[in-house]
Amino acid sequence: MRGERPQVTTNSPDAPAGGRTSVEAALKPASGAQRAARETVFELRNVSVFYGRQKAVNDVSMDIYRNTITALIGPSGCGKSTLLRSLNRMNDLIPGARVEGKVLYQGADVYSPQVNPVQVRKKIGMVFQRPNPFPKSIYDNVAFGPRTVGMKGDMDEIVERALRGAALWDDVKDRLKDNAYGMSGGQQQRLCIARAIATEPDVILMDEPCSALDPVSTGRIEDLMLQLKQRFTIVVVTHNMQQAARVSDMTAFLMVQVGADEHSRWGELVEYDETNKIFTNPSDERTDNYISGRIG
Ligand code: ADP
16 A cells, blocks of 8 residues: 655646646656657766765666756665766765766766866756855856856856846846845855856756755745756756655656665665656655655
8 A cells, every 4th residue: 555645746837827736636747759759868877986985876777868857866875966976077076986887978978088077067067055156246156157168258148148047137137246145045046056057058967956945945946947947957966855746857766775784885776767657656666665755
């Protein structure tokens, strides 16, 4: 018998007008034609990630699709952030971190010695858990990336486009020279999103982008994510299952596995499917137990 699932609501643009509805009613599975039309952006093949001798993620294989939001969910320590960081070589910045297997981005091996990690991170931007603006003006925060990579074009226009893209322009257009530290937490996080999209990446990785925000700011970021997926591919780590159900198209559920010696633990992908399927009719009993709150 299935356990009680949390009452999950959605703010999907496909949801009927007049308010939020239950996830079962609102999240329509993609049709066969939509599935066939999806373009693969990342192919992960047998990806394992180690910190020193400790394996943190074991043998993950999955594809990530263009203009979708893919959520990575699972209990704390199951390797969600580690897996996310493997997509744009952010783990390279952690001493002792090592990736095995293949991460292909548009068919090219992200970890090939010929590939410059800085170029990878330009294409695959990142937004972190805590808003981390620079101690600079709002304008200079957004202009920082484009200036660093020598982007061509009128900087005022680039900054305005990024701020509009992050639904922040109307809030800040009259105070672009003010220090970013004067903004609210939610505005700072949208500024970090503006900063991430200013260099026109292809993919945005988000590591628990709302965990430091209040519910209203969280709702604004979720609405923004739904807009941004029209232009970008988004992969988001979230510990909030309702959030995964509200915003994502695809959901990957990871769990901690304990080794035979009971000392070693690593994260494994249990199930990856359309979000609707994961939340209404998962194939694996462990997924069902997790989303119905029977295991944390
Ligand atoms: P999650 O995002 O699911 O909470 P993480 O990816 O943060 O999980 O962590 C997965 C495992 O890797 C955990 O056991 C964690 O302690 C370990 N880990 C994460 N970051 C580091 C690091 N920088 N150095 C060593 N171990 C790490």
